[in-house]
Amino acid sequence: MEGAALALEAVTKAYGRHAAVDGVTLGLAPGERLALLGHNGAGKTTLLKLALGLTRANGGTVTTLGCAPGSPAWTAAKREIGFLPESVAFLGSMTGRETIRFYGRLKSVGRPACEQALAHVGLAGAAGKRVKTYSKGMRQRLGFAQAILGAPRLLVLDEPTGGLDPESRQSFHETLQVLAGQGTAIILSSHVLTEVEAGTDRIAIMREGRLAACGTADELKRRAGLAVTIRVAVRPGGGARLASALAGRSSERINDHAVELRCDAGEKRALIERILSLGDEVEDIEIVPPGLDAVYARFGGSGGSGGSERESAP
Amino acid sequence: MTAVAAIAGHEVLAGIRNRWMLAATLLLGVLALTLAFVGSTPAGPVAASRLAITVVSLSSLSVFLVPLIGLLVSYDTLVGEIERGTMPLLMTHPVTRLRIVLGKFAGQVTILAIATVAGFGVAALATGLGDGGDAEAWRAFGIMVGSSILLGAAFIALGTLISAVVAERGTAAGVSAAVWLVFVVLFDMALLAVLVADEGQVVSGDLFRVLLLLNPTDVYRMLTLAGSETVGALSGMAGVSAEAAFGHALLFPVMVLWVAVPLGLAGLLFGRKEL
Numbered sequence: 001m002e003g004a005a006l007a008l009e010a011v012t013k014a015y016g017r018h019a020a021v022d023g024v025t026l027g028l029a030p031g032e033r034l035a036l037l038g039h040n041g042a043g044k045t046t047l048l049k050l051a052l053g054l055t056r057a058n059g060g061t062v063t064t065l066g067c068a069p070g071s072p073a074w075t076a077a078k079r080e081i082g083f084l085p086e087s088v089a090f091l092g093s094m095t096g097r098e099t100i101r102f103y104g105r106l107k108s109v110g111r112p113a114c115e116q117a118l119a120h121v122g123l124a125g126a127a128g129k130r131v132k133t134y135s136k137g138m139r140q141r142l143g144f145a146q147a148i149l150g151a152p153r154l155l156v157l158d159e160p161t162g163g164l165d166p167e168s169r170q171s172f173h174e175t176l177q178v179l180a181g182q183g184t185a186i187i188l189s190s191h192v193l194t195e196v197e198a199g200t201d202r203i204a205i206m207r208e209g210r211l212a213a214c215g216t217a218d219e220l221k222r223r224a225g226l227a228v229t230i231r232v233a234v235r236p237g238g239g240a241r242l243a244s245a246l247a248g249r250s251s252e253r254i255n256d257h258a259v260e261l262r263c264d265a266g267e268k269r270a271l272i273e274r275i276l277s278l279g280d281e282v283e284d285i286e287i288v289p290p291g292l293d294a295v296y297a298r299f300g301g302s303g304g305s306g307g308s309e310r311e312s313a314p
Numbered sequence: 315m316t317a318v319a320a321i322a323g324h325e326v327l328a329g330i331r332n333r334w335m336l337a338a339t340l341l342l343g344v345l346a347l348t349l350a351f352v353g354s355t356p357a358g359p360v361a362a363s364r365l366a367i368t369v370v371s372l373s374s375l376s377v378f379l380v381p382l383i384g385l386l387v388s389y390d391t392l393v394g395e396i397e398r399g400t401m402p403l404l405m406t407h408p409v410t411r412l413r414i415v416l417g418k419f420a421g422q423v424t425i426l427a428i429a430t431v432a433g434f435g436v437a438a439l440a441t442g443l444g445d446g447g448d449a450e451a452w453r454a455f456g457i458m459v460g461s462s463i464l465l466g467a468a469f470i471a472l473g474t475l476i477s478a479v480v481a482e483r484g485t486a487a488g489v490s491a492a493v494w495l496v497f498v499v500l501f502d503m504a505l506l507a508v509l510v511a512d513e514g515q516v517v518s519g520d521l522f523r524v525l526l527l528l529n530p531t532d533v534y535r536m537l538t539l540a541g542s543e544t545v546g547a548l549s550g551m552a553g554v555s556a557e558a559a560f561g562h563a564l565l566f567p568v569m570v571l572w573v574a575v576p577l578g579l580a581g582l583l584f585g586r587k588e589l
Contacts, residue, residue, distance in 0.1 A: 049402075049589070052402075052406050053405075053406075054402050054405060054406070054589045055588050055589060056588070075408050075409065075410055076408060077408075078406060078407060078408040079408040081406060083402075083403060083406040085399060085402055085403055087399055088399070088403065089398050089399040089400050089403075090400065091324075091328055091331075091400070093331035093332050094324075094327065094328070094331065098327065102320060102323075102324045103407060105316065105317075105320035106317055106321075106404075106407040106408060106409055107407060107408060108316070108408075143403075146403075
């Protein structure tokens with residue numbers, strides 16, 4: 001994982017007898033956006049804490065921006081890390097501007113960059129107001145502003161879109177895309193699967209402290225071996241003829257002119273050819289691949305496979 | 315040092331915003347003025363300035379109030395931020411844990427110093443300017459204010475240590491109250507009880523001197539009340555300094571140790587703390 005913004009090698013973190021993170025190997029390349037998925041308690045936040053040096057691993061190695069958390073070079077390395085915690089909190093008696101300037105001073109970031117960050121998250125107009133008057137979404141945006149201060153090389157975001165309205169979420173993901181384009185490596189944990197699928201390059205699913213699966217959304221869908229849904233629209237009255245033509249297949253007749261079938265990805269082509277052989281009876285065919293929610297249920301859910309995987313270097 | 319200054323500045327601003335500084339200043343100021351005017355009234359024809367009498371009164375006030383303010387300002391400085399969730403964010407910034415401790419300490423000492431100088435200063439000006447205030451009384455006042463700030467710093471360091479050790483803010487409050495009670499009330503009572511019971515058999519003069527150094531409030535009393543001839547005479551402490559053979563040259567470093575040791579321990583323990 002040389003050159004990786006973040007590299008975890010067989011990392012384990014236990015609290016008493018409970019292994020919050022259990023032998024996780026994961027890498028994050030510069031410019032890559034990685035989503036961490038998993039139930040509450042799956043180990044996502046602990047993994048992020050390990051990456052940030054907020055807690056120490058019991059086993060394995062953590063390398064963040066080329067150095068181990070806690071090493072002599074670590075304090076300087078933190079200048080290039082941006083972090084947004086799950087429930088970001090600030091002193092309510094400070095204004096948004098005072099808050100961002102405080103973190104700016106710690107990162108040796110000048111006032112113009114602080115103002116720019118505030119403007120970027122749409123808080124320029126409210127920067128003079130005290131944080132205690134901010135809504136949850138505004139506090140989250142202030143948190144995001146401090147996270148992107150100083151153009152970080154690594155951005156660690158724990159449930160970053162909680163409390164954001166749809167417009168802010170859109171803007172948030174656009175910003176992530178721009179930052180990734182500039183080489184910032186981004187790791188974020190989330191429960192919002194639709195956002196994760198659209199706004200990240202790879203997905204890592206955690207289950208009971210282990211890395212249950214890691215790959216692009218398409219890779220995970222293929223590896224999950226989940227059924228593809230094919231919806232076939234036929235001419236009025238053709239539903240029964242289609243069903244009989246596909247006799248022996250598991251199908252669900254929706255109504256007189258629509259049928260829904262499920263098949264493995266491998267037999268999709270052959271099945272479509274069979275449907276098309278019905279000629280003019282078929283009006284339309286819609287192929288619905290398995291959604292990320294199904295993939296998540298397969299790998300990360302309580303009924304998912306219990307295995308773990310070592311993720312290869314990005 | 316920029317990070318330490320930034321954190322200290324943030325702490326002072328927070329102290330101003332949450333009115334801690336104002337409350338501490340008003341508390342010290344009002345009580346100091348009351349003591350200055352009421353306490354120095356019965357001086358009558360005593361050959362001492364009202365300022366010297368005020369210094370004695372203020373010293374007695376400081377022994378109780380300054381440790382209390384110091385602990386109140388600092389007991390949740392670390393554990394409170396961890397509970398509120400602001401500490402993890404701070405720790406991901408380019409600043410070491412020791413500097414976080416130092417920055418917060420510096421900010422809190424600044425708050426206490428401003429409150430002490432302003433609060434006691436008003437009383438000193440009101441009494442000292444009234445009858446001229448001789449140079450020795452002003453010197454004693456200066457030592458008293460400086461010592462009060464050092465005493466406050468010692469208790470801020472103790473509060474920081476408590477904050478680094480405990481896991482919950484409520485526990486920190488309880489332990490701080492116990493620490494205040496022990497150092498301000500119980501220690502001297504216990505020492506007195508031991509001296510009376512012992513009747514000089516075991517507790518020798520040397521041991522007694524050392525025992526006094528184990529309490530920052532006693533060190534403070536010796537610094538402020540026994541340091542000046544006039545003030546010492548007024549406070550009944552005139553013989554203590556000579557008897558204890560502790561001059562300012564020893565007492566100041568001891569007081570500095572009372573600041574440095576708890577603060578160093580707090581830095582060490584906080585550096586090892588798991589979040």
